[in-house]
Amino acid sequence: MMNSPIITFENLSIGYHGEPLLSGISLTVTRGSFIAVLGSNGSGKSTLLKTLLGLIPPVAGRIALAREPGASFIFGYVPQTTNLDPLYPFTGFDVALMGAYGRVKPGRFVPGGERTFTRECLEAAGAQGFAQTRFAELSGGQKQRVLIARALVTRPDILVLDEPTSGVDAAATHAVLEFISRIHREKEITVLLVTHDLPIVRKHAQEVVWLHQGRALHGPVAEMLTPERLMSIFEMEVS
Amino acid sequence: METLLQILSPDFLLRNSVYTSILVGFACPLVGVFLVLRRLVFMGVALPQISSTGVAVALSVPLWLGVTQDVHSSQGEHMVAFIGSIGFTLTAILVLGFLERRGRGQPEGRLGTAYVVAAALSILILSKNRFAELGWLDMLKGEVITISNVDLLLTAIMLALVLITLALFHKELFLVSFDRTMAVTLGKNVAFWDILLYLLLGLTVSLAVLSVGPLISFGFLLIPALIAHLFARTMRQFLLLASLLGGVSSLVGFWIAYTWDFPVGPADVVLLGVLYGIAWLVAGIAGLTPEKRRGRYAVKNGANG
Numbered sequence: 001m002m003n004s005p006i007i008t009f010e011n012l013s014i015g016y017h018g019e020p021l022l023s024g025i026s027l028t029v030t031r032g033s034f035i036a037v038l039g040s041n042g043s044g045k046s047t048l049l050k051t052l053l054g055l056i057p058p059v060a061g062r063i064a065l066a067r068e069p070g071a072s073f074i075f076g077y078v079p080q081t082t083n084l085d086p087l088y089p090f091t092g093f094d095v096a097l098m099g100a101y102g103r104v105k106p107g108r109f110v111p112g113g114e115r116t117f118t119r120e121c122l123e124a125a126g127a128q129g130f131a132q133t134r135f136a137e138l139s140g141g142q143k144q145r146v147l148i149a150r151a152l153v154t155r156p157d158i159l160v161l162d163e164p165t166s167g168v169d170a171a172a173t174h175a176v177l178e179f180i181s182r183i184h185r186e187k188e189i190t191v192l193l194v195t196h197d198l199p200i201v202r203k204h205a206q207e208v209v210w211l212h213q214g215r216a217l218h219g220p221v222a223e224m225l226t227p228e229r230l231m232s233i234f235e236m237e238v239s
Numbered sequence: 240m241e242t243l244l245q246i247l248s249p250d251f252l253l254r255n256s257v258y259t260s261i262l263v264g265f266a267c268p269l270v271g272v273f274l275v276l277r278r279l280v281f282m283g284v285a286l287p288q289i290s291s292t293g294v295a296v297a298l299s300v301p302l303w304l305g306v307t308q309d310v311h312s313s314q315g316e317h318m319v320a321f322i323g324s325i326g327f328t329l330t331a332i333l334v335l336g337f338l339e340r341r342g343r344g345q346p347e348g349r350l351g352t353a354y355v356v357a358a359a360l361s362i363l364i365l366s367k368n369r370f371a372e373l374g375w376l377d378m379l380k381g382e383v384i385t386i387s388n389v390d391l392l393l394t395a396i397m398l399a400l401v402l403i404t405l406a407l408f409h410k411e412l413f414l415v416s417f418d419r420t421m422a423v424t425l426g427k428n429v430a431f432w433d434i435l436l437y438l439l440l441g442l443t444v445s446l447a448v449l450s451v452g453p454l455i456s457f458g459f460l461l462i463p464a465l466i467a468h469l470f471a472r473t474m475r476q477f478l479l480l481a482s483l484l485g486g487v488s489s490l491v492g493f494w495i496a497y498t499w500d501f502p503v504g505p506a507d508v509v510l511l512g513v514l515y516g517i518a519w520l521v522a523g524i525a526g527l528t529p530e531k532r533r534g535r536y537a538v539k540n541g542a543n544g
Contacts, residue, residue, distance in 0.1 A: 053424050075424040087276055088417050089468070089477050098414055102425035107407040134472060154425065 005066055006031040006158060006190050007052070009216075012061035014044065014051045020059045021047050025216040027209065029158075031066075034184050034191045036201040036221075039211035045194050048211065049162055052192075053077060067157070074102065076156025076189075080166045081143040086136035092146040093131040096122050099153025118153050125149035125179065141172025148179065158190040159183075165197060173197075177204050198225065242498050246490075255386040257493055259394050260455070260503065263447045264489025266398040267459035268467070268481035269405055270443045273436060275464045277416055281347055282335065283460040285354040286444045287453035290328040292357040294449065295364040297323020302368055317390065317449075325445040332437045332444075340433065386450060397446050401439050412436050413474065451504060458508035459485050466515050469522040488514065 007029040015021035022044040029035055039045045050056045052063060053075055065073040076099075084095075099121070100114040122128045127145040130138055135146065144164050151159055161180065165173040181204045184191045193205060201208060201221065208224040210217040212233050223229065246257055274283045297319045331353060339346055405412070415422045415432040422429050447456035463484040464477075471477035492507030521527075 053420060055420060055423055072426055077421055077424045079418065079420060083420075084418060085276070085278070087278070087468075088413075089471050089474050090413075090417065091473055094474060098410075098418070098421060101410055101414055101427075104410070106411050110410070150421075 003030045003032065005029070005064075007066070008064040010062050010064060012051070012063060013059040014047050014056075015059045016047070016056065018059055020214075022211060022214055022216060023060075025061070027216065027218045029190065029192065031190055032188045033207055034181070034205050035193070035207045035209060036205035037192065037194045037209045037211065038196060038198070038201060040196065043211040044214075045196075045211055046162075048216075049160065049194055053160065065157075072102075074154050074156045074158075076151030076154045076159040078144070078147045078151045078159065078161040078164055080163050081140055081147065081168075082166065083162075084135075084143075088136070090135045091132050092127060092135050092138060092142075093118065093122065095135045095146050096127070096131070096150040096153055099150040102154060114153075118149070121149040121152040122146070124152065124183070126175075139172070140168035141176060144168060144172070144176045145179070148176070152183070156189070158192060160192045160194075162194050163196070164193070165195065165200065173200070180204070201225065243490075243494050246494055246497060253497075255388065255391045256503070257490070259386050259391055259450045260489040260493050260507070261486050262394055262398050263451050263455065263485075264459055264463075264507075265482050265486035266401060266443060267447055267456060268463035268485040269402065269478060270440050271460035271464040272467075272478055272481055273412065273416060273440070274460060275468060279339075279346075279350075280461055281350040281354070282332075282440075284457055285335075285350045285357070286328055286332060286440065287448050287456040287460070288354050288361070289331045289357040290324045290445050290448040290456070291453045292361045292364075293323040293325070293327025293445075294320045295323075295361045295368075296327070299364050299368055317387075321393075321445065321449055324449050325441065328445045328448075329438065329441040332441045333434070336433060336437045340430075390450065394446050394450050397442060401443050404435070404439055408432070408435065454504040455489075455507050458504075458511050459489065462508075462511040462515050463488065466511075466518045469518050469527060484514070 005028045009025045009027050012025040013020040013023040014025070025048075037045055037048065047056070051058055067073040097110060097115065097118045100110055100118060104110050104114065119128065119131070122131045125145045125148045127142065127149050130142050131146070135143065138146065148159075148161075148164075151161075159180070164176055164180070168176065177200055180191060180193070183189060193201075195201060202225055205221050208217075208219060208221055210224060210233060217224065217233070245251060246253075248254070251257065271283060274280060300319070300323075335349060335353065338344065338349060411422075411427060411432050412435070414425075415427060415429050416436075419429055422432075444456055444460070447459065464481045466484055467477050467480035471480055488511050489507055492510045493503055495501065495510060496503040496506035
């Protein structure tokens with residue numbers, strides 16, 4: 001099943017209130033790939049992410065998700081830690097357990113098996129040591145590990161990470177990205193990473209989708225991040 | 240102590256008032272927790288006022304239609320007030336909630352305007368209604384003295400309904416409140432859960448206003464939750480502590496009011512205000528405020544690892 005399409009963007013236009021911000025996006029995300037979505041502020045990264053996750057409808061075109069008959073497509077979504085209000089007195093475990101809520105019907109309590117699985121995911125993400133600490137009190141890197149554990153608890157078809165290194169220092173960034181790369185390799189899980197950090201993309205991603213001037217450019221990292229290509233994108237010299 | 244035992248005695252003349260106060264004291268903080276967490280504290284101020292305006296409008300309708308009746312003698316009258324309260328509250332909360340979801344304009348401005356217009360409208364209606372002096376003003380001030388068995392039963396049933404709904408669906412309501420995007424990716428119908436939460440809020444506020452008035456409703460919706468937030472380490476502690484604080488404060492407030500002949504509503508709210516002040520001092524001295532906790536944890540575990 002590796003290299004089979006998992007997400008296909010078919011002549012997609014995205015934007016708000018019928019006004020396209022990006023148009024003519026046609027690309028395929030293959031199963032088991034590690035794709036980075038790059039772009040400057042305002043280029044449409046967040047809009048693309050919101051459209052993919054189903055938060056806003058496409059202006060035109062469609063997104064085809066490869067799912068088993070009768071099954072739903074699960075996004076293992078990892079938000080920016082700054083998007084989550086520190087007022088909520090959830091522990092790290094409480095936050096990670098939310099990943100199981102998609103499988104537990106409303107009105108039912110979370111079964112013991114799901115709690116055990118959540119502990120396993122926290123352990124895999126290196127977050128078991130602070131799972132009982134209040135989430136708001138954790139550092140940026142620790143929060144990211146808890147949120148990655150939560151995404152794993154969903155048993156995702158794809159991991160979607162929204163600028164996971166935002167607000168996280170260099171050492172924690174390195175650790176978080178190494179962990180994501182490792183689970184990508186070991187679990188053969190598809191990863192979609194939204195970022196503006198070129199060194200991270202060079203080191204970890206296989207393909208790049210670059211959002212630039214209303215278009216989405218797609219290709220392998222080796223092709224997309226050559227100095228010549230970067231020059232043409234930025235219209236300036238990059239050494 | 241003797242007075243407290245007297246208040247709790249089944250033969251106590253105002254027992255229905257005591258029981259209703261305690262019910263409202265336990266239940267209101269449980270929905271108030273969501274107002275605090277969603278940073279909609281001002282909604283907790285505006286909704287009881289809007290609800291009481293609904294009561295005033297509903298009770299004025301017979302007068303406007305030329306029908307004369309005694310305000311305090313009829314259960315039908317109480318039902319009309321309930322319909323007015325819940326009608327106004329639900330309409331307001333759904334409209335305000337819809338505007339909140341759209342994220343346009345200033346939420347504080349909308350809620351502030353809703354509050355002040357509702358308060359002014361209540362005064363206007365009461366100023367032109369000759370029945371107002373018979374008791375509406377007492378109710379609006381939080382004078383909990385005339386609660387019938389039927390009122391108590393209705394309050395108990397509706398608040399039990401709210402509690403059961405919260406117990407059954409707390410995980411969905413918390414998920415939608417904490418991380419809407421995650422909720423959408425898990426296939427949750429965010430609008431449905433928002434509306435359910437608003438309905439619970441509306442129902443609780445309407446019942447509380449009708450039973451104990453807007454002043455106590457506001458006090459019990461928010462202040463116990465704000466106090467509990469200072470000390471709770473987990474969501475379960477937060478809910479239990481807020482509810483317990485509300486219930487116990489309502490009993491103690493009633494005892495103070497009965498002993499020193501104060502109106503119950505203001506006594507309850509002032510007591511809660513004093514408790515909040517003491518809680519802040521204690522939390523500050525013990526280093527339990529969220530800022531101090533975060534700072535201590537960061538020092539203990541490294542800056543940003």
